[in-house]
Amino acid sequence: MTTARQIVLASRPHGAPTAENFRTEEITLPQVGDGELELKVTYLSLDPYMRGRMSAAKSYAEPVPVDGVMQGETVAEVTVSRHPDFEVGDLVRAHTGWCTHAVVPADRVRTLQTHGAPATAALGVLGMPGFTAYAGMTVIGRPKKGETVVVAAASGPVGSMVGQLAQLAGARAVGIAGGPRKCAFVRDELGFDAVVDHRDPDFAAQLAEACPDGVDVYYENVGGTVWDAVLPLLNTFARVPVCGLVAQYNATGTGDSDRLPATMGAVLAKSLLIRGFIQNEFADEYYPQFLAEIGPKVADGTIAYREDIVDGFDNAPEAFIGLLEGKNFGKLVVKVS
Amino acid sequence: MTTARQIVLASRPHGAPTAENFRTEEITLPQVGDGELELKVTYLSLDPYMRGRMSAAKSYAEPVPVDGVMQGETVAEVTVSRHPDFEVGDLVRAHTGWCTHAVVPADRVRTLQTHGAPATAALGVLGMPGFTAYAGMTVIGRPKKGETVVVAAASGPVGSMVGQLAQLAGARAVGIAGGPRKCAFVRDELGFDAVVDHRDPDFAAQLAEACPDGVDVYYENVGGTVWDAVLPLLNTFARVPVCGLVAQYNATGTGDSDRLPATMGAVLAKSLLIRGFIQNEFADEYYPQFLAEIGPKVADGTIAYREDIVDGFDNAPEAFIGLLEGKNFGKLVVKVS
Numbered sequence: 001m002t003t004a005r006q007i008v009l010a011s012r013p014h015g016a017p018t019a020e021n022f023r024t025e026e027i028t029l030p031q032v033g034d035g036e037l038e039l040k041v042t043y044l045s046l047d048p049y050m051r052g053r054m055s056a057a058k059s060y061a062e063p064v065p066v067d068g069v070m071q072g073e074t075v076a077e078v079t080v081s082r083h084p085d086f087e088v089g090d091l092v093r094a095h096t097g098w099c100t101h102a103v104v105p106a107d108r109v110r111t112l113q114t115h116g117a118p119a120t121a122a123l124g125v126l127g128m129p130g131f132t133a134y135a136g137m138t139v140i141g142r143p144k145k146g147e148t149v150v151v152a153a154a155s156g157p158v159g160s161m162v163g164q165l166a167q168l169a170g171a172r173a174v175g176i177a178g179g180p181r182k183c184a185f186v187r188d189e190l191g192f193d194a195v196v197d198h199r200d201p202d203f204a205a206q207l208a209e210a211c212p213d214g215v216d217v218y219y220e221n222v223g224g225t226v227w228d229a230v231l232p233l234l235n236t237f238a239r240v241p242v243c244g245l246v247a248q249y250n251a252t253g254t255g256d257s258d259r260l261p262a263t264m265g266a267v268l269a270k271s272l273l274i275r276g277f278i279q280n281e282f283a284d285e286y287y288p289q290f291l292a293e294i295g296p297k298v299a300d301g302t303i304a305y306r307e308d309i310v311d312g313f314d315n316a317p318e319a320f321i322g323l324l325e326g327k328n329f330g331k332l333v334v335k336v337s
Numbered sequence: 338m339t340t341a342r343q344i345v346l347a348s349r350p351h352g353a354p355t356a357e358n359f360r361t362e363e364i365t366l367p368q369v370g371d372g373e374l375e376l377k378v379t380y381l382s383l384d385p386y387m388r389g390r391m392s393a394a395k396s397y398a399e400p401v402p403v404d405g406v407m408q409g410e411t412v413a414e415v416t417v418s419r420h421p422d423f424e425v426g427d428l429v430r431a432h433t434g435w436c437t438h439a440v441v442p443a444d445r446v447r448t449l450q451t452h453g454a455p456a457t458a459a460l461g462v463l464g465m466p467g468f469t470a471y472a473g474m475t476v477i478g479r480p481k482k483g484e485t486v487v488v489a490a491a492s493g494p495v496g497s498m499v500g501q502l503a504q505l506a507g508a509r510a511v512g513i514a515g516g517p518r519k520c521a522f523v524r525d526e527l528g529f530d531a532v533v534d535h536r537d538p539d540f541a542a543q544l545a546e547a548c549p550d551g552v553d554v555y556y557e558n559v560g561g562t563v564w565d566a567v568l569p570l571l572n573t574f575a576r577v578p579v580c581g582l583v584a585q586y587n588a589t590g591t592g593d594s595d596r597l598p599a600t601m602g603a604v605l606a607k608s609l610l611i612r613g614f615i616q617n618e619f620a621d622e623y624y625p626q627f628l629a630e631i632g633p634k635v636a637d638g639t640i641a642y643r644e645d646i647v648d649g650f651d652n653a654p655e656a657f658i659g660l661l662e663g664k665n666f667g668k669l670v671v672k673v674s
């Protein structure tokens with residue numbers, strides 16, 4: 001019998017999660033049934049959306065129950081197979097949650113496809129975050145030649161892809177990142193046309209200066225004060241795909257002045273399009289085209305990306321807490337074994 | 338020489354406009370040049386968007402300058418024609434602004450087309466407000482059979498059309514109106530499936546009860562507290578065309594709690610589409626089809642509507658002030674002569 005360790009939600013956080021909200025457990029895996037696989041997890045993806053699952057509030061997905069295993073996507077190796085499509089040693093992408101080993105139905109895993117990139121790419125640039133960028137830009141943002149696209153968390157897996165897709169479409173990519181190291185990476189390694197540090201006291205003025213022709217697409221993945229700086233810069237008919245609001249995930253109350261009228265006023269005055277989405281919605285229609293189009297560009301280095309790999313399963317909670325504070329630098333992945 | 342009276346913006350309002358913000362002037366019309374028409378205004382349309390033009394803030398249209406003539410659409414009779422397409426006595430739709438007579442270029446007026454309905458219909462049900470409803474529903478709202486459509490100011494020219502278009506598409510129409518008289522009209526004369534009075538203290542609970550399957554399209558033309566009541570009822574993939582925010586036009590400050598995070602959170606959690614628009618954007622593509630499709634339905638009574646006709650040019654400012662307070666009952670039009 002295989003012993004697995006798993007990290008469960010010990011209690012719901014009030015505001016920012018702390019170590020006490022998580023608990024590590026040891027379990028014995030069940031027997032592998034017909035059509036199932038036993039997996040040894042290699043890498044665990046940590047993503048901001050997981051903060052939402054820790055709250056009881058209903059969202060697009062059910063919350064993780066208290067004492068339930070934290071959800072998440074992983075790269076894993078097949079250690080036992082009772083399904084004809086998989087052999088021991090195969091590498092797969094699975095939704096095992098935060099655990100070291102798991103038994104899962106074979107029809108819920110996918111064979112790893114990374115076009116020659118490392119396995120971790122399947123969790124980032126070629127996985128859910130990369131596709132989130134691709135779907136939001138392809139279906140909602142639709143940047144045109146000469147337009148200006150702004151994205152925050154630009155050194156992260158979604159933001160870095162958004163800016164590079166903008167440039168592939170002939171648009172100008174303006175990134176927002178936190179601190180000089182991340183800003184330098186966005187400008188020099190990712191090749192964005194401009195980058196602005198949201199920690200600078202005159203951030204809003206700098207952003208305006210970086211967008212002399214206004215903003216045609218603001219890819220919203222952070223919310224908060226960045227939105228306030230972007231709003232006055234949006235051009236008529238600007239598009240705002242909304243895939244994340246990490247800046248407000250940990251908020252416990254509301255601010256003391258109402259920012260909604262300004263937003264709705266701009267929606268009306270500038271004929272804005274704001275569209276929330278989860279990449280699932282577009283996966284059937286666009287994921288194959290994403291892999292075919294972007295996979296080779298990642299493999300040949302046309303599309304750059306960065307990963308932040310934390311070593312050790314037990315470090316997942318701390319790494320996740322840091323993610324919500326912007327401490328990671330690149331796609332955050334935990335090396336499990 | 339023809340003498341005209343016109344109402345100008347005497348000063349910019351702070352909050353709700355008052356009589357002092359308007360001034361009536363008498364002018365002598367210029368000579369009618371080649372390609373121009375002299376018009377005698379019959380009816381002046383009063384619409385909430387005019388409040389925006391009274392403010393200095395840049396919006397989708399330039400503000401009216403102080404001492405400038407208040408802008409607006411009118412029905413008028415040609416009294417002098419120096420253009421081959423028009424004859425004296427022709428009825429036209431024009432943008433003369435708030436005045437009794439005007440000289441305008443002939444290429445800026447349209448011959449009245451009301452499919453047998455009264456001339457005032459060209460300013461309401463078959464004019465800009467009716468088309469605003471049609472464009473927002475056709476392009477953005479896209480109600481499907483069995484869905485629920487909610488609209489506020491349901492007895493007004495936009496709202497009444499929105500609900501009837503929803504029903505033509507097989508959707509359920511839920512109207513919001515202020516006071517028992519308007520509510521009875523929406524239910525009994527317009528035939529909405531349900532109506533809720535936003536003045537009732539338990540308005541939000543009543544709205545929830547009237548929408549047991551949630552809300553698929555919220556046609557936003559008022560903003561304010563109605564939005565707060567609708568937000569929790571919106572279904573995944575709900576569409577929100579935004580064509581007006583009359584409840585916030587007169588606001589002078591911001592509330593004391595921030596409503597933006599809840600809105601953006603819902604955008605993300607429910608994959609909402611919010612799209613501001615001005616009917617101009619869709620006029621070339623959809624106005625002819627609107628007239629062809631809706632004109633006969635207005636003429637044969639399939640589509641009901643109501644007008645609130647105020648007698649006398651001098652009453653325009655008071656009527657407009659009342660419009661922003663919801664005092665009108667139906668499309669507000671001033672009978673000029």
